[in-house]
Amino acid sequence: MTDAKMPLRAKVATSVSRTAAALSRAAGRGDGSVIGGWIGLKIDPDLLAHLSTGRAIALVSGTNGKTTTTRLTAAAVGVLGRVATNSFGANMPTGHTSALAKAGSTPYAVLEVDEHYLAQVLEATEPHVVALLNLSRDQLDRAKEVAMMAQLWRAALVQHPDVRVVANADDPMVVWAATPPADPARGHFPPHVSWFSAGQRWHDDSWVCPECGSTIARKNDQWWCTGCALRRPEPQWTVEDDGVLDPTGAWHKIQLQLPGKVNLGNAATALAVAAEFGVRPVDAVSRLGTVTSVAGRYAQVDRDGRNIRLLLAKNPASWLEAFDMADEAPTLLSINARDPDGLDTSWLFDVDFAPLRGRQVLITGDRAYDLAVRLDVNGVPFQHVRTFDDAIRAVPPGRLEVIANYTAFQDIRAELDRVN
Numbered sequence: 001m002t003d004a005k006m007p008l009r010a011k012v013a014t015s016v017s018r019t020a021a022a023l024s025r026a027a028g029r030g031d032g033s034v035i036g037g038w039i040g041l042k043i044d045p046d047l048l049a050h051l052s053t054g055r056a057i058a059l060v061s062g063t064n065g066k067t068t069t070t071r072l073t074a075a076a077v078g079v080l081g082r083v084a085t086n087s088f089g090a091n092m093p094t095g096h097t098s099a100l101a102k103a104g105s106t107p108y109a110v111l112e113v114d115e116h117y118l119a120q121v122l123e124a125t126e127p128h129v130v131a132l133l134n135l136s137r138d139q140l141d142r143a144k145e146v147a148m149m150a151q152l153w154r155a156a157l158v159q160h161p162d163v164r165v166v167a168n169a170d171d172p173m174v175v176w177a178a179t180p181p182a183d184p185a186r187g188h189f190p191p192h193v194s195w196f197s198a199g200q201r202w203h204d205d206s207w208v209c210p211e212c213g214s215t216i217a218r219k220n221d222q223w224w225c226t227g228c229a230l231r232r233p234e235p236q237w238t239v240e241d242d243g244v245l246d247p248t249g250a251w252h253k254i255q256l257q258l259p260g261k262v263n264l265g266n267a268a269t270a271l272a273v274a275a276e277f278g279v280r281p282v283d284a285v286s287r288l289g290t291v292t293s294v295a296g297r298y299a300q301v302d303r304d305g306r307n308i309r310l311l312l313a314k315n316p317a318s319w320l321e322a323f324d325m326a327d328e329a330p331t332l333l334s335i336n337a338r339d340p341d342g343l344d345t346s347w348l349f350d351v352d353f354a355p356l357r358g359r360q361v362l363i364t365g366d367r368a369y370d371l372a373v374r375l376d377v378n379g380v381p382f383q384h385v386r387t388f389d390d391a392i393r394a395v396p397p398g399r400l401e402v403i404a405n406y407t408a409f410q411d412i413r414a415e416l417d418r419v420n
């Protein structure tokens with residue numbers, strides 16, 4: 001909706017929201033997107049809906065990869081015109097409200113959505129397309145069961161039969177969520193789904209069929225339920241070598257500034273979402289290469305002859321992805337268990353650290369000793385360091401990969417910022 005057509009309350013709320021965000025930034029309190037959105041929604045509870053009207057919107061949700069995929073998708077959709085996006089990862093309605101208010105009138109928006117809020121944000125924004133990436137366990141002491149989340153997504157999609165869905169064919173929970181049964185008598189039809197294959201390294205949350213409770217069997221890329229008809233759909237978008245195959249069978253070379261096969265999967269997803277707006281992959285691929293570090297993730301910093309690269313890993317699935325992205329180089333692991341990380345570190349035993357064997361491994365962080373026990377059991381030699389500086393001195397010049405969970409990642413970023 002353009003400013004002129006918005007109700008007065010929404011106009012005031014938008015303006016106050018922008019001001020509050022600017023004040024918060026000026027005071028050095030982050031980017032202000034949460035406080036700005038929070039105040040705007042207090043004044044006009046329907047502000048997110050008002051700000052969404054007249055924009056073609058894509059939502060991106062899932063446990064992992066949503067910040068990066070949102071950035072790549074915004075870049076791809078940018079072929080068509082200006083795109084509003086919550087690029088700082090503020091992925092709840094306050095963050096969406098603030099991002100749209102700050103962007104002003106744009107024809108497009110690409111919003112990262114926390115998986116718990118998908119139903120609410122679908123309702124408020126009436127998007128054109130929603131991308132469903134994956135579902136796996138997150139912080140153990142607060143996350144809803146994965147199957148329950150799939151159920152919530154499925155129920156939300158039933159309420160929005162017109163939304164186009166772009167979904168990961170490799171994740172049984174996502175496939176089940178994206179394919180609610182049709183009930184024509186009640187006006188429910190299956191959603192239009194475009195399937196992509198982004199791989200699934202982490203299988204431990206999808207051994208049991210969400211439909212019938214039987215075992216999920218797997219062979220090569222395929223998976224199927226041993227008790228009912230649920231099985232992997234044929235994807236229209238797939239990663240092949242260092243490129244993406246589109247639904248016409250055309251192959252596009254992808255040159256990203258982001259590491260790992262995981263990010264090629266994210267690029268395939270971004271192209272699939274952009275295609276729902278009419279963007280041709282051939283026009284979008286070069287833009288994907290403009291995305292560099294995402295909220296500090298993958299950032300590279302040179303210090304004392306070491307090229308330090310930061311990888312964030314916040315749950316078991318993303319640890320496996322980080323091992324895939326990291327070069328065969330000295331690697332520092334840092335684990336905290338503060339409130340934003342989740343207080344329970346028993347998930348360390350869900351992750352197989354064996355891929356790190358043969359690399360120089362250093363550990364640090366509040367819960368380095370929990371990590372030490374895990375690595376010992378896993379047969380991965382390591383060295384404990386007290387500080388990040390000690391870690392740098394302990395490795396030879398060249399690449400140092402740093403894999404850290406949430407607050408540990410923030411600590412290391414802050415330390416690097418102080419020096420640079």
Ligand SMILES: [Zn+2]
Nearest residue numbers: 209212225228
């Ligand atoms: Zn089944």
